[in-house]
Amino acid sequence: MGLRLGGRHYGDEEFLVMAVVNRTRDSFFDQGATFSEEAALAAVDQAVADGADIIDIGGISAGELKEYVGVEEEIARVAAFAREVKRRHPGTAVSVDTWRHEVAEAVCSAGADLINDSWGGADPLTAVVAAEWGAGLLCAHVGGQAVRTDPKRVVYDDVMADVLDRTLALAERAVALGVPRECVIIDPAHDFGKVTVHSLEVTRRLREMTGTGWPVLVAVSNKDFIGETLDLPVERRLAGTLATLAVCAWEGARIFRVHQVAEARAVLDEVRALKFPGAAARSDR
Structure with missing residues:
Protein backbone atom coordinates (compact mmCIF):
# COMPACT_ATOMS: atom_id res chain seq x y z
CA MET A 1 0.00 0.00 0.00
CA GLY A 2 1.12 3.58 -0.51
CA LEU A 3 2.35 6.15 1.98
CA ARG A 4 1.16 9.74 2.19
CA LEU A 5 2.03 12.45 4.68
CA GLY A 6 0.50 15.85 4.24
CA GLY A 7 0.03 16.37 0.53
CA ARG A 8 2.99 14.26 -0.56
CA ARG A 23 11.20 20.25 23.54
CA THR A 24 12.04 18.56 26.85
CA ARG A 25 14.52 19.15 29.66
CA ASP A 26 15.29 15.47 30.17
CA SER A 27 15.69 13.74 26.81
CA PHE A 28 17.75 10.57 27.29
CA PHE A 29 20.01 11.44 24.35
CA ASP A 30 20.65 15.19 24.40
CA GLN A 31 19.66 15.99 28.01
CA GLY A 32 17.53 18.97 27.04
CA ALA A 33 19.77 20.59 24.44
CA THR A 34 16.77 21.54 22.28
CA PHE A 35 14.35 22.55 25.04
CA SER A 36 14.48 26.25 24.19
CA GLU A 37 12.64 27.38 21.07
CA GLU A 38 15.76 28.97 19.61
CA ALA A 39 17.82 25.80 20.00
CA ALA A 40 14.99 23.62 18.75
CA LEU A 41 14.47 25.71 15.62
CA ALA A 42 18.21 25.63 14.91
CA ALA A 43 18.10 21.83 15.26
CA VAL A 44 15.17 21.66 12.84
CA ASP A 45 16.97 23.81 10.27
CA GLN A 46 20.09 21.65 10.54
CA ALA A 47 18.10 18.42 10.28
CA VAL A 48 16.38 19.60 7.10
CA GLY A 63 11.02 7.34 30.38
CA GLU A 64 9.83 6.43 33.82
CA LEU A 65 10.62 8.89 36.64
CA LYS A 66 11.13 11.76 34.21
CA GLU A 67 9.60 15.22 34.62
CA TYR A 68 5.81 15.27 34.83
CA VAL A 69 4.31 17.35 32.02
CA GLY A 70 0.60 18.12 32.01
CA VAL A 71 -1.60 18.47 28.96
CA GLU A 72 -1.50 22.27 28.82
CA GLU A 73 2.26 22.38 29.23
CA GLU A 74 2.74 19.75 26.52
CA ILE A 75 0.55 21.76 24.15
CA ALA A 76 2.51 24.91 24.96
CA ARG A 77 5.75 23.14 24.06
CA VAL A 78 4.68 21.60 20.75
CA ALA A 79 1.67 23.25 19.06
CA ALA A 80 2.96 26.71 18.16
CA PHE A 81 6.36 25.18 17.49
CA ALA A 82 4.84 22.73 14.99
CA ARG A 83 3.16 25.64 13.22
CA GLU A 84 6.47 27.50 12.97
CA VAL A 85 8.32 24.43 11.66
CA LYS A 86 5.63 24.01 9.01
CA ARG A 87 5.98 27.68 8.04
CA ARG A 88 9.77 27.53 7.81
CA HIS A 89 9.93 24.20 5.98
CA PRO A 90 6.68 23.68 4.03
CA GLY A 91 8.15 20.79 2.04
CA THR A 92 9.01 18.80 5.18
CA ALA A 93 6.43 16.67 6.98
CA VAL A 94 5.76 17.56 10.63
CA SER A 95 5.08 14.85 13.20
CA VAL A 96 4.31 15.25 16.90
CA ASP A 97 5.07 12.50 19.40
CA THR A 98 2.11 12.34 21.79
CA TRP A 99 -0.42 9.84 23.07
CA ARG A 100 -2.88 12.47 24.34
CA HIS A 101 -5.88 13.34 22.19
CA GLU A 102 -5.97 16.94 23.47
CA VAL A 103 -2.41 17.47 22.27
CA ALA A 104 -3.17 15.73 18.98
CA GLU A 105 -6.10 18.13 18.45
CA ALA A 106 -3.91 21.17 19.12
CA VAL A 107 -1.08 20.11 16.83
CA CYS A 108 -3.37 19.02 14.01
CA SER A 109 -4.97 22.47 14.12
CA ALA A 110 -1.42 23.86 13.88
CA GLY A 111 -0.76 21.88 10.70
CA ALA A 112 0.92 18.67 11.87
CA ASP A 113 0.87 15.91 9.26
CA LEU A 114 1.39 12.91 11.55
CA ILE A 115 0.54 11.91 15.11
CA ASN A 116 3.27 9.65 16.45
CA ASP A 117 1.26 7.73 19.04
CA SER A 118 4.26 5.96 20.51
CA TRP A 119 2.26 4.51 23.44
CA GLY A 120 0.13 2.23 21.31
CA GLY A 121 -3.35 3.70 21.60
CA ALA A 122 -3.25 4.37 25.36
CA ASP A 123 -5.72 7.19 24.68
CA PRO A 124 -8.23 5.75 22.19
CA LEU A 125 -9.46 9.22 21.25
CA THR A 126 -6.12 10.09 19.66
CA ALA A 127 -6.94 8.00 16.60
CA VAL A 128 -10.34 9.71 16.43
CA VAL A 129 -8.62 13.10 16.29
CA ALA A 130 -6.28 11.93 13.52
CA ALA A 131 -9.30 10.75 11.53
CA GLU A 132 -11.17 14.01 12.01
CA TRP A 133 -8.23 16.04 10.72
CA GLY A 134 -7.13 13.62 8.00
CA ALA A 135 -3.72 13.36 9.65
CA GLY A 136 -1.44 10.36 9.59
CA LEU A 137 -1.22 8.06 12.60
CA LEU A 138 1.62 5.90 13.85
CA CYS A 139 0.47 2.70 15.57
CA ALA A 140 3.13 1.38 17.95
CA HIS A 141 3.51 -1.81 19.97
CA VAL A 142 4.01 -1.47 23.73
CA GLY A 143 2.65 -4.85 24.78
CA GLY A 144 -0.05 -3.40 26.99
CA GLN A 145 2.47 -1.49 29.10
CA ALA A 146 1.29 1.65 30.90
CA VAL A 147 2.39 5.04 29.58
CA ARG A 148 5.86 6.20 30.69
CA THR A 149 6.85 2.97 32.43
CA ASP A 150 10.04 1.05 31.78
CA PRO A 151 9.87 -2.65 30.89
CA LYS A 152 10.62 -5.03 33.76
CA ARG A 153 10.42 -8.83 33.61
CA VAL A 154 8.54 -8.67 30.31
CA VAL A 155 7.70 -12.09 28.86
CA TYR A 156 6.21 -13.01 25.48
CA ASP A 157 5.49 -16.46 24.07
CA ASP A 158 6.33 -14.95 20.67
CA VAL A 159 7.22 -11.28 20.68
CA MET A 160 6.75 -10.72 16.94
CA ALA A 161 3.35 -12.41 17.01
CA ASP A 162 2.32 -9.99 19.75
CA VAL A 163 3.74 -7.05 17.80
CA LEU A 164 1.75 -8.01 14.72
CA ASP A 165 -1.49 -8.72 16.59
CA ARG A 166 -1.48 -5.37 18.37
CA THR A 167 -0.18 -3.05 15.65
CA LEU A 168 -2.37 -4.48 12.91
CA ALA A 169 -5.43 -4.18 15.15
CA LEU A 170 -4.56 -0.54 15.87
CA ALA A 171 -4.00 0.14 12.17
CA GLU A 172 -7.33 -1.39 11.11
CA ASP A 191 12.54 -1.03 23.88
CA PHE A 192 8.92 -0.04 24.57
CA GLY A 193 7.43 -2.93 26.50
CA LYS A 194 10.49 -4.94 25.53
CA VAL A 195 13.85 -5.87 26.99
CA THR A 196 16.97 -6.23 24.86
CA VAL A 197 16.33 -9.80 23.69
CA HIS A 198 12.89 -8.74 22.40
CA SER A 199 14.21 -5.70 20.55
CA LEU A 200 16.90 -7.82 18.90
CA GLU A 201 14.35 -10.46 17.90
CA VAL A 202 11.90 -8.02 16.30
CA THR A 203 14.82 -6.59 14.32
CA ARG A 204 15.84 -10.03 13.05
CA ARG A 205 12.24 -10.80 12.13
CA LEU A 206 11.26 -7.37 10.81
CA ARG A 207 10.37 -8.78 7.38
CA GLU A 208 7.33 -10.42 8.99
CA MET A 209 6.12 -6.91 9.78
CA THR A 210 7.09 -5.20 6.53
CA GLY A 211 5.51 -8.11 4.67
CA THR A 212 2.07 -7.04 5.89
CA GLY A 213 2.12 -4.17 3.39
CA TRP A 214 1.77 -1.43 6.01
CA PRO A 215 4.62 1.12 6.01
CA VAL A 216 6.92 0.34 8.94
CA LEU A 217 8.78 2.91 11.05
CA VAL A 218 11.68 1.93 13.27
CA ALA A 219 12.91 4.05 16.18
CA VAL A 220 16.19 2.42 17.19
CA SER A 221 18.43 5.46 17.51
CA GLU A 228 23.33 -3.34 26.26
CA THR A 229 24.31 -5.40 23.22
CA LEU A 230 27.58 -3.51 22.76
CA ASP A 231 28.08 -2.52 26.43
CA LEU A 232 28.30 1.14 25.47
CA PRO A 233 26.93 4.37 26.98
CA VAL A 234 24.43 6.45 25.05
CA GLU A 235 27.02 8.82 23.57
CA ARG A 236 28.89 5.91 21.91
CA ARG A 237 25.99 4.08 20.23
CA LEU A 238 26.12 5.68 16.78
CA ALA A 239 27.84 2.76 15.03
CA GLY A 240 25.39 0.27 16.52
CA THR A 241 22.51 2.53 15.53
CA LEU A 242 23.69 2.76 11.93
CA ALA A 243 24.19 -1.00 11.68
CA THR A 244 20.66 -1.56 12.95
CA LEU A 245 19.22 1.03 10.57
CA ALA A 246 20.91 -0.72 7.63
CA VAL A 247 19.46 -4.09 8.62
CA CYS A 248 15.98 -2.63 9.08
CA ALA A 249 16.16 -0.85 5.72
CA TRP A 250 17.21 -4.05 3.98
CA GLU A 251 14.33 -5.89 5.65
CA GLY A 252 11.80 -3.38 4.30
CA ALA A 253 11.35 -0.57 6.85
CA ARG A 254 10.35 2.74 5.27
CA ILE A 255 10.78 5.40 7.98
CA PHE A 256 13.69 5.80 10.39
CA ARG A 257 13.43 7.97 13.52
CA VAL A 258 16.92 9.20 14.39
CA HIS A 259 18.96 11.73 16.33
CA GLN A 260 21.96 11.97 13.95
CA VAL A 261 20.37 12.82 10.61
CA ALA A 262 23.39 13.25 8.32
CA GLU A 263 24.90 9.90 9.29
CA ALA A 264 21.58 8.10 8.99
CA ARG A 265 20.87 9.71 5.62
CA ALA A 266 24.22 8.52 4.24
CA VAL A 267 23.73 4.95 5.45
CA LEU A 268 20.18 4.73 4.14
CA ASP A 269 21.15 6.18 0.76
CA GLU A 270 23.86 3.52 0.47
CA VAL A 271 21.43 0.73 1.39
CA ARG A 272 18.94 2.10 -1.12
CA ALA A 273 21.59 2.04 -3.87
CA LEU A 274 22.48 -1.54 -2.98
CA LYS A 275 18.87 -2.70 -2.75
CA PHE A 276 17.27 -0.91 -5.68
CA PRO A 277 19.00 -0.90 -9.09
CA GLY A 278 19.41 2.60 -10.44
CA ALA A 279 19.02 4.30 -7.08
CA ALA A 280 22.61 5.52 -6.77
CA ALA A 281 23.01 9.32 -6.84
CA ARG A 282 25.89 9.01 -9.34
CA SER A 283 27.46 6.30 -11.45
CA ASP A 284 30.41 7.86 -13.25
CA ARG A 285 32.69 4.82 -13.39
Missing part, protein backbone atom coordinates in the same frame (compact mmCIF):
# COMPACT_ATOMS: atom_id res chain seq x y z
CA HIS A 9 3.00 10.65 -1.71
CA TYR A 10 6.17 8.62 -1.16
CA GLY A 11 7.37 5.83 -3.42
CA ASP A 12 8.05 2.29 -2.25
CA GLU A 13 11.79 2.72 -2.82
CA GLU A 14 12.14 5.88 -0.68
CA PHE A 15 13.68 5.70 2.79
CA LEU A 16 12.38 8.55 4.95
CA VAL A 17 14.50 10.02 7.72
CA MET A 18 12.53 11.31 10.71
CA ALA A 19 14.57 13.72 12.82
CA VAL A 20 13.97 13.82 16.57
CA VAL A 21 13.60 17.34 18.03
CA ASN A 22 12.58 17.21 21.68
CA ALA A 49 19.75 20.65 5.66
CA ASP A 50 21.12 17.20 6.52
CA GLY A 51 18.35 15.42 4.65
CA ALA A 52 15.45 14.90 7.06
CA ASP A 53 12.10 14.19 5.42
CA ILE A 54 10.08 14.44 8.65
CA ILE A 55 10.56 16.44 11.83
CA ASP A 56 9.23 14.64 14.91
CA ILE A 57 8.54 17.05 17.77
CA GLY A 58 8.30 15.76 21.32
CA GLY A 59 7.12 17.65 24.37
CA ILE A 60 7.40 14.95 27.03
CA SER A 61 10.07 12.33 27.68
CA ALA A 62 9.03 8.69 27.46
CA ARG A 173 -9.13 0.49 13.89
CA ALA A 174 -7.61 3.74 12.65
CA VAL A 175 -8.82 3.08 9.12
CA ALA A 176 -12.28 2.13 10.39
CA LEU A 177 -12.41 5.47 12.23
CA GLY A 178 -11.55 7.34 9.04
CA VAL A 179 -7.77 7.75 9.00
CA PRO A 180 -6.76 7.34 5.33
CA ARG A 181 -5.17 3.91 4.87
CA GLU A 182 -2.15 5.39 3.11
CA CYS A 183 -1.54 7.62 6.16
CA VAL A 184 -1.25 4.79 8.71
CA ILE A 185 2.19 3.55 9.80
CA ILE A 186 3.09 0.68 12.14
CA ASP A 187 6.06 0.52 14.52
CA PRO A 188 7.49 -2.42 16.49
CA ALA A 189 8.61 0.17 19.09
CA HIS A 190 12.02 -1.14 20.08
CA ASN A 222 20.89 5.14 20.42
CA LYS A 223 18.45 2.97 22.36
CA ASP A 224 19.22 0.81 25.37
CA PHE A 225 19.10 -2.47 23.46
CA ILE A 226 22.02 -1.23 21.37
CA GLY A 227 23.85 -0.04 24.46
Whole structure:
Protein backbone atom coordinates (compact mmCIF):
# COMPACT_ATOMS: atom_id res chain seq x y z
CA MET A 1 0.00 0.00 0.00
CA GLY A 2 1.12 3.58 -0.51
CA LEU A 3 2.35 6.15 1.98
CA ARG A 4 1.16 9.74 2.19
CA LEU A 5 2.03 12.45 4.68
CA GLY A 6 0.50 15.85 4.24
CA GLY A 7 0.03 16.37 0.53
CA ARG A 8 2.99 14.26 -0.56
CA HIS A 9 3.00 10.65 -1.71
CA TYR A 10 6.17 8.62 -1.16
CA GLY A 11 7.37 5.83 -3.42
CA ASP A 12 8.05 2.29 -2.25
CA GLU A 13 11.79 2.72 -2.82
CA GLU A 14 12.14 5.88 -0.68
CA PHE A 15 13.68 5.70 2.79
CA LEU A 16 12.38 8.55 4.95
CA VAL A 17 14.50 10.02 7.72
CA MET A 18 12.53 11.31 10.71
CA ALA A 19 14.57 13.72 12.82
CA VAL A 20 13.97 13.82 16.57
CA VAL A 21 13.60 17.34 18.03
CA ASN A 22 12.58 17.21 21.68
CA ARG A 23 11.20 20.25 23.54
CA THR A 24 12.04 18.56 26.85
CA ARG A 25 14.52 19.15 29.66
CA ASP A 26 15.29 15.47 30.17
CA SER A 27 15.69 13.74 26.81
CA PHE A 28 17.75 10.57 27.29
CA PHE A 29 20.01 11.44 24.35
CA ASP A 30 20.65 15.19 24.40
CA GLN A 31 19.66 15.99 28.01
CA GLY A 32 17.53 18.97 27.04
CA ALA A 33 19.77 20.59 24.44
CA THR A 34 16.77 21.54 22.28
CA PHE A 35 14.35 22.55 25.04
CA SER A 36 14.48 26.25 24.19
CA GLU A 37 12.64 27.38 21.07
CA GLU A 38 15.76 28.97 19.61
CA ALA A 39 17.82 25.80 20.00
CA ALA A 40 14.99 23.62 18.75
CA LEU A 41 14.47 25.71 15.62
CA ALA A 42 18.21 25.63 14.91
CA ALA A 43 18.10 21.83 15.26
CA VAL A 44 15.17 21.66 12.84
CA ASP A 45 16.97 23.81 10.27
CA GLN A 46 20.09 21.65 10.54
CA ALA A 47 18.10 18.42 10.28
CA VAL A 48 16.38 19.60 7.10
CA ALA A 49 19.75 20.65 5.66
CA ASP A 50 21.12 17.20 6.52
CA GLY A 51 18.35 15.42 4.65
CA ALA A 52 15.45 14.90 7.06
CA ASP A 53 12.10 14.19 5.42
CA ILE A 54 10.08 14.44 8.65
CA ILE A 55 10.56 16.44 11.83
CA ASP A 56 9.23 14.64 14.91
CA ILE A 57 8.54 17.05 17.77
CA GLY A 58 8.30 15.76 21.32
CA GLY A 59 7.12 17.65 24.37
CA ILE A 60 7.40 14.95 27.03
CA SER A 61 10.07 12.33 27.68
CA ALA A 62 9.03 8.69 27.46
CA GLY A 63 11.02 7.34 30.38
CA GLU A 64 9.83 6.43 33.82
CA LEU A 65 10.62 8.89 36.64
CA LYS A 66 11.13 11.76 34.21
CA GLU A 67 9.60 15.22 34.62
CA TYR A 68 5.81 15.27 34.83
CA VAL A 69 4.31 17.35 32.02
CA GLY A 70 0.60 18.12 32.01
CA VAL A 71 -1.60 18.47 28.96
CA GLU A 72 -1.50 22.27 28.82
CA GLU A 73 2.26 22.38 29.23
CA GLU A 74 2.74 19.75 26.52
CA ILE A 75 0.55 21.76 24.15
CA ALA A 76 2.51 24.91 24.96
CA ARG A 77 5.75 23.14 24.06
CA VAL A 78 4.68 21.60 20.75
CA ALA A 79 1.67 23.25 19.06
CA ALA A 80 2.96 26.71 18.16
CA PHE A 81 6.36 25.18 17.49
CA ALA A 82 4.84 22.73 14.99
CA ARG A 83 3.16 25.64 13.22
CA GLU A 84 6.47 27.50 12.97
CA VAL A 85 8.32 24.43 11.66
CA LYS A 86 5.63 24.01 9.01
CA ARG A 87 5.98 27.68 8.04
CA ARG A 88 9.77 27.53 7.81
CA HIS A 89 9.93 24.20 5.98
CA PRO A 90 6.68 23.68 4.03
CA GLY A 91 8.15 20.79 2.04
CA THR A 92 9.01 18.80 5.18
CA ALA A 93 6.43 16.67 6.98
CA VAL A 94 5.76 17.56 10.63
CA SER A 95 5.08 14.85 13.20
CA VAL A 96 4.31 15.25 16.90
CA ASP A 97 5.07 12.50 19.40
CA THR A 98 2.11 12.34 21.79
CA TRP A 99 -0.42 9.84 23.07
CA ARG A 100 -2.88 12.47 24.34
CA HIS A 101 -5.88 13.34 22.19
CA GLU A 102 -5.97 16.94 23.47
CA VAL A 103 -2.41 17.47 22.27
CA ALA A 104 -3.17 15.73 18.98
CA GLU A 105 -6.10 18.13 18.45
CA ALA A 106 -3.91 21.17 19.12
CA VAL A 107 -1.08 20.11 16.83
CA CYS A 108 -3.37 19.02 14.01
CA SER A 109 -4.97 22.47 14.12
CA ALA A 110 -1.42 23.86 13.88
CA GLY A 111 -0.76 21.88 10.70
CA ALA A 112 0.92 18.67 11.87
CA ASP A 113 0.87 15.91 9.26
CA LEU A 114 1.39 12.91 11.55
CA ILE A 115 0.54 11.91 15.11
CA ASN A 116 3.27 9.65 16.45
CA ASP A 117 1.26 7.73 19.04
CA SER A 118 4.26 5.96 20.51
CA TRP A 119 2.26 4.51 23.44
CA GLY A 120 0.13 2.23 21.31
CA GLY A 121 -3.35 3.70 21.60
CA ALA A 122 -3.25 4.37 25.36
CA ASP A 123 -5.72 7.19 24.68
CA PRO A 124 -8.23 5.75 22.19
CA LEU A 125 -9.46 9.22 21.25
CA THR A 126 -6.12 10.09 19.66
CA ALA A 127 -6.94 8.00 16.60
CA VAL A 128 -10.34 9.71 16.43
CA VAL A 129 -8.62 13.10 16.29
CA ALA A 130 -6.28 11.93 13.52
CA ALA A 131 -9.30 10.75 11.53
CA GLU A 132 -11.17 14.01 12.01
CA TRP A 133 -8.23 16.04 10.72
CA GLY A 134 -7.13 13.62 8.00
CA ALA A 135 -3.72 13.36 9.65
CA GLY A 136 -1.44 10.36 9.59
CA LEU A 137 -1.22 8.06 12.60
CA LEU A 138 1.62 5.90 13.85
CA CYS A 139 0.47 2.70 15.57
CA ALA A 140 3.13 1.38 17.95
CA HIS A 141 3.51 -1.81 19.97
CA VAL A 142 4.01 -1.47 23.73
CA GLY A 143 2.65 -4.85 24.78
CA GLY A 144 -0.05 -3.40 26.99
CA GLN A 145 2.47 -1.49 29.10
CA ALA A 146 1.29 1.65 30.90
CA VAL A 147 2.39 5.04 29.58
CA ARG A 148 5.86 6.20 30.69
CA THR A 149 6.85 2.97 32.43
CA ASP A 150 10.04 1.05 31.78
CA PRO A 151 9.87 -2.65 30.89
CA LYS A 152 10.62 -5.03 33.76
CA ARG A 153 10.42 -8.83 33.61
CA VAL A 154 8.54 -8.67 30.31
CA VAL A 155 7.70 -12.09 28.86
CA TYR A 156 6.21 -13.01 25.48
CA ASP A 157 5.49 -16.46 24.07
CA ASP A 158 6.33 -14.95 20.67
CA VAL A 159 7.22 -11.28 20.68
CA MET A 160 6.75 -10.72 16.94
CA ALA A 161 3.35 -12.41 17.01
CA ASP A 162 2.32 -9.99 19.75
CA VAL A 163 3.74 -7.05 17.80
CA LEU A 164 1.75 -8.01 14.72
CA ASP A 165 -1.49 -8.72 16.59
CA ARG A 166 -1.48 -5.37 18.37
CA THR A 167 -0.18 -3.05 15.65
CA LEU A 168 -2.37 -4.48 12.91
CA ALA A 169 -5.43 -4.18 15.15
CA LEU A 170 -4.56 -0.54 15.87
CA ALA A 171 -4.00 0.14 12.17
CA GLU A 172 -7.33 -1.39 11.11
CA ARG A 173 -9.13 0.49 13.89
CA ALA A 174 -7.61 3.74 12.65
CA VAL A 175 -8.82 3.08 9.12
CA ALA A 176 -12.28 2.13 10.39
CA LEU A 177 -12.41 5.47 12.23
CA GLY A 178 -11.55 7.34 9.04
CA VAL A 179 -7.77 7.75 9.00
CA PRO A 180 -6.76 7.34 5.33
CA ARG A 181 -5.17 3.91 4.87
CA GLU A 182 -2.15 5.39 3.11
CA CYS A 183 -1.54 7.62 6.16
CA VAL A 184 -1.25 4.79 8.71
CA ILE A 185 2.19 3.55 9.80
CA ILE A 186 3.09 0.68 12.14
CA ASP A 187 6.06 0.52 14.52
CA PRO A 188 7.49 -2.42 16.49
CA ALA A 189 8.61 0.17 19.09
CA HIS A 190 12.02 -1.14 20.08
CA ASP A 191 12.54 -1.03 23.88
CA PHE A 192 8.92 -0.04 24.57
CA GLY A 193 7.43 -2.93 26.50
CA LYS A 194 10.49 -4.94 25.53
CA VAL A 195 13.85 -5.87 26.99
CA THR A 196 16.97 -6.23 24.86
CA VAL A 197 16.33 -9.80 23.69
CA HIS A 198 12.89 -8.74 22.40
CA SER A 199 14.21 -5.70 20.55
CA LEU A 200 16.90 -7.82 18.90
CA GLU A 201 14.35 -10.46 17.90
CA VAL A 202 11.90 -8.02 16.30
CA THR A 203 14.82 -6.59 14.32
CA ARG A 204 15.84 -10.03 13.05
CA ARG A 205 12.24 -10.80 12.13
CA LEU A 206 11.26 -7.37 10.81
CA ARG A 207 10.37 -8.78 7.38
CA GLU A 208 7.33 -10.42 8.99
CA MET A 209 6.12 -6.91 9.78
CA THR A 210 7.09 -5.20 6.53
CA GLY A 211 5.51 -8.11 4.67
CA THR A 212 2.07 -7.04 5.89
CA GLY A 213 2.12 -4.17 3.39
CA TRP A 214 1.77 -1.43 6.01
CA PRO A 215 4.62 1.12 6.01
CA VAL A 216 6.92 0.34 8.94
CA LEU A 217 8.78 2.91 11.05
CA VAL A 218 11.68 1.93 13.27
CA ALA A 219 12.91 4.05 16.18
CA VAL A 220 16.19 2.42 17.19
CA SER A 221 18.43 5.46 17.51
CA ASN A 222 20.89 5.14 20.42
CA LYS A 223 18.45 2.97 22.36
CA ASP A 224 19.22 0.81 25.37
CA PHE A 225 19.10 -2.47 23.46
CA ILE A 226 22.02 -1.23 21.37
CA GLY A 227 23.85 -0.04 24.46
CA GLU A 228 23.33 -3.34 26.26
CA THR A 229 24.31 -5.40 23.22
CA LEU A 230 27.58 -3.51 22.76
CA ASP A 231 28.08 -2.52 26.43
CA LEU A 232 28.30 1.14 25.47
CA PRO A 233 26.93 4.37 26.98
CA VAL A 234 24.43 6.45 25.05
CA GLU A 235 27.02 8.82 23.57
CA ARG A 236 28.89 5.91 21.91
CA ARG A 237 25.99 4.08 20.23
CA LEU A 238 26.12 5.68 16.78
CA ALA A 239 27.84 2.76 15.03
CA GLY A 240 25.39 0.27 16.52
CA THR A 241 22.51 2.53 15.53
CA LEU A 242 23.69 2.76 11.93
CA ALA A 243 24.19 -1.00 11.68
CA THR A 244 20.66 -1.56 12.95
CA LEU A 245 19.22 1.03 10.57
CA ALA A 246 20.91 -0.72 7.63
CA VAL A 247 19.46 -4.09 8.62
CA CYS A 248 15.98 -2.63 9.08
CA ALA A 249 16.16 -0.85 5.72
CA TRP A 250 17.21 -4.05 3.98
CA GLU A 251 14.33 -5.89 5.65
CA GLY A 252 11.80 -3.38 4.30
CA ALA A 253 11.35 -0.57 6.85
CA ARG A 254 10.35 2.74 5.27
CA ILE A 255 10.78 5.40 7.98
CA PHE A 256 13.69 5.80 10.39
CA ARG A 257 13.43 7.97 13.52
CA VAL A 258 16.92 9.20 14.39
CA HIS A 259 18.96 11.73 16.33
CA GLN A 260 21.96 11.97 13.95
CA VAL A 261 20.37 12.82 10.61
CA ALA A 262 23.39 13.25 8.32
CA GLU A 263 24.90 9.90 9.29
CA ALA A 264 21.58 8.10 8.99
CA ARG A 265 20.87 9.71 5.62
CA ALA A 266 24.22 8.52 4.24
CA VAL A 267 23.73 4.95 5.45
CA LEU A 268 20.18 4.73 4.14
CA ASP A 269 21.15 6.18 0.76
CA GLU A 270 23.86 3.52 0.47
CA VAL A 271 21.43 0.73 1.39
CA ARG A 272 18.94 2.10 -1.12
CA ALA A 273 21.59 2.04 -3.87
CA LEU A 274 22.48 -1.54 -2.98
CA LYS A 275 18.87 -2.70 -2.75
CA PHE A 276 17.27 -0.91 -5.68
CA PRO A 277 19.00 -0.90 -9.09
CA GLY A 278 19.41 2.60 -10.44
CA ALA A 279 19.02 4.30 -7.08
CA ALA A 280 22.61 5.52 -6.77
CA ALA A 281 23.01 9.32 -6.84
CA ARG A 282 25.89 9.01 -9.34
CA SER A 283 27.46 6.30 -11.45
CA ASP A 284 30.41 7.86 -13.25
CA ARG A 285 32.69 4.82 -13.39
